[in-house]
Amino acid sequence: MEANKDKEVVAFLGPKASYTHQATLSHFPESRYNIVPQTTIEDVYAAVQSGNASHGVVPFENSSNGPVVFTLDLFADVHGRYPDILVCGETYLQVHHCLLGHAVKKQDQPLQANPPWRKLKDEGDSPNPSGQVTPTQTAPAPGKPRVQPLHDIKHIKKLYSHPQAWGQCKLFLSTHLKGTERQDVSSTSRAAELVAQDTAGTSAAISSRIAADLNELDVLAQGIEDSEGNTTRFFIIRRQQDVALPEAEESDNEMTNYKTLVSFTVEHGEPGALARCLAVFEKFDINLTSINPRPSGETLWHYIFLVEFMGKKRAEEAGGAVNDALQGLGKVAKSWRWLGSWKNALKA
Amino acid sequence: MEANKDKEVVAFLGPKASYTHQATLSHFPESRYNIVPQTTIEDVYAAVQSGNASHGVVPFENSSNGPVVFTLDLFADVHGRYPDILVCGETYLQVHHCLLGHAVKKQDQPLQANPPWRKLKDEGDSPNPSGQVTPTQTAPAPGKPRVQPLHDIKHIKKLYSHPQAWGQCKLFLSTHLKGTERQDVSSTSRAAELVAQDTAGTSAAISSRIAADLNELDVLAQGIEDSEGNTTRFFIIRRQQDVALPEAEESDNEMTNYKTLVSFTVEHGEPGALARCLAVFEKFDINLTSINPRPSGETLWHYIFLVEFMGKKRAEEAGGAVNDALQGLGKVAKSWRWLGSWKNALKA
Structure with a gap:
């Protein structure tokens, strides 16, 4: 860690493998910066305001869900806690959500001619073979999800994710995981951590591909976001005194x-x-x-x-x-x- | 239920005892209207659009937390599902949150001269006797919560509430329940239901006083909202064809x-x-x-x-x-x- 003393500190909304982490790495290579995760968006502001970090990276808005209210409130700064914070840059990240969990191993299933992912194409065998959302009173003309699961997901009883993610994956969830219990957690990375700890293997997380690798989880489905262009915009913040006009x-x-x-x-x-x-x-x-x-x-x-x-x-x-x-x-x-x-x- | 046939149906965001329910009752007395809870805000819109309900009641914004994004999106109606929905009225409700749970009975505690609620006034005995939020880097000059608990709440290990409620009770939570696990649920009433089912008695809900009565829970603290004027505005919706200009x-x-x-x-x-x-x-x-x-x-x-x-x-x-x-x-x-x-x- 000695080498880090010479590097500027960049605070970002963690944990590791979060989308903000990915956005941070695209702008601040680890070879030149000391990238430090923070627990909350406000912690990022506090680290930059205090001078503990030279830069901070926070999510500002998502193309499907709109603004991140916590970030808006920190810029509104009605209590005057962050008088020196300025935006000095922005970065856009295409957000591809995956469903992460524990794939059912072949020996756990009855013998069958087709591998599990073929089953989903067989009418009558899959809970929703058409991949079409069931029309309901509230959504008389729903869209079709962009992707099908890569594995059988019938064993999934509980979902973990960040609240923003549910709104970005409505079609996939209402088609393939309708009525499955959902638990909000503080980040999509945290969701993956919790699923990794689930020994029963019946929970799944909406999270990133990076989080799958980090937590040794199977990617049960990928690209499950409704909108192909689903993008989050991040702001890079600095202190006013460090910005030259x-x-x-x-x-x-x-x-x-x-x-x-x-x-x-x-x-x-x-x-x-x-x-x-x-x-x-x-x-x-x-x-x-x-x-x-x-x-x-x-x-x-x-x-x-x-x-x-x-x-x-x-x-x-x-x-x-x-x-x-x-x-x-x-x-x-x-x-x-x-x-x-x-x-x-x-x-x- | 026969009598209900003559009454107009009013759909509201349920479940029973929700703040929307209270707002609905203030506008639509049960003697004259058939008040029917709905699971989601969109269900309220669908009930009114289809004509199944003559009126709907939905939350629109809170004075501390800002707009209810789901309601905004239904008015934005980018898929054209609710072409006939109009606002025909509004109603404001002062929102007083309570902490509901199972009070520790006297026989469960070691013998003591003072009743449990006196303990909280004794320095050194309470986890945070001053009632002051611990200053942190993120909040160097925090405010003081407006109320103290009515009962000992040291046994509370988990909190349930609607996401909007956390943001309205920041001071109380950071003073008296800092670090306690939080689970988001779909409504404050649902939170109270879940706590009522908790046989261990170590969970608590941020919910309304009405929900305490309905679920036979103890009010562990009342008026725990940060802002004295904490108010939610509700819209009453109708179909265009039912509104005369x-x-x-x-x-x-x-x-x-x-x-x-x-x-x-x-x-x-x-x-x-x-x-x-x-x-x-x-x-x-x-x-x-x-x-x-x-x-x-x-x-x-x-x-x-x-x-x-x-x-x-x-x-x-x-x-x-x-x-x-x-x-x-x-x-x-x-x-x-x-x-x-x-x-x-x-x-x-």
Whole structure:
């Protein structure tokens, strides 16, 4: 561990083999950084705020499920605990969920001509041979899951995963594991650990392929997410004092190659207060990419808005569309805070 | 049950004794309505859409935790399953959480001069006598929980509740039940049912006082929510064909006494697209009360916005600010849908 003393510390939402871990490795090679897992998203913020870590990596939103509320609340920072935290980068990770568990060994099954995974193609033998979700009153025209199990999964009595994962694998679960008991756990990696400890072999986890290897579990099905493009966006955070703002315009097109995050509050009960804040971005031809309200913590039903847009804040005196818009925001918002500008990593 | 045939059916998110049940009863007395619990929020929508129920009651947002994402997604209705659903009313419920479980009986404890609930006031005897959260790196200046337990809770090894409840009782939990295993379940009422079945008596539920009576559980602590004003807002939904729009202006002030919900999408990647949609409300002096984006389901990172504002839609030909604004919205949004107008139930 001596060599790690020279390396910058990167805090990420653990445990090992989590999707955040994968996203972190894609950005921070272990040869150059000391990658340290944290228990909660807030622990990542605290590690960066205190200077114990130079960078942090946290999930921000998923393309199917929307924003990660815990992360939004830490940026909203209504208690002022993370005054120096800025976003300094983003990274996108295609999330391929697997069903991990203990495959039923051949000797445990009655003799048969076909291997277990062939059975699933035989009508009448599989609990749901068509791979089609049973139409119900709530879902009269359901879709079809993208994949079939690789192994027999009839022995699975209990499922573990992170709450976000259920919402990303609805079709597979409602087709092949309808009514199976589900237990929420803190991460998909933790789900795999719990299944690895299950000696009866009747539980399964929705988790990653990496977690299968790490926990010596069988991949019972892979790519079970509903949406082929299922992607999670992660933010890389730093302390304000470690981020340099460009003095003047850079050669690259900063209005399409960068994004900026701000938070602001408006005078509650004033018609047009939010619209006036958003209009300052339109005035400078700035495209908003996301807006998320969170309870402000001040008064009931008051909100703090997290708004993300294309463009880059420069040093105060350097001007530019974003600086002008933020100056305008300061005049119409009740309060506001810049939360970072970073290079756009989304391929159009 | 014969008498029920004459009563209108109201579907609500169950089970019995849920907070939604309490909200439902405050609006729909059982003497006049047939109140029927549903398993999921989507089941409530399906019951109303199909006409099996005349009204539905669903949670929409909590003052501490923000919106209920499942409800937002059902209003966003990206698969067009609930084309006739409108909000026709709202009701607010102050949510007082209790810790329910099995109090340790006196004979189970060593003889002592003080009853168990006095013990907690004795320094050195209670696990955390000050009632103060241990300061940690993540929360250097934590708050103090509002209440102390009514009984000894040292025997509690496992907690059950709905995910929303953890976030509403952070201070109590981190002070008195730090590190205790938590299991998410589908409702706070279900949590109480599970604890009632626990013969060992070492589990507890965060649930309502009503659930304590229903399941014959002891109230180990009451009012354990962090925020004194902790409130959940519920929407009452109906079918469009059952809702009459006023032909002309009513005598009450419709711009302050009513609210309206709409959803819309914008042309992605066009600077100012969202600001232009919101500007139409400002133009007609309409105050926005909430805005929530959800993944549109069309393309990655495209959103559908749910916007709520003060005022009331009238019949097409009756004019008025809201009708004018919605006409304006139709010109700037890619698509939009009216989701109901109803009487504002929030006391200012």
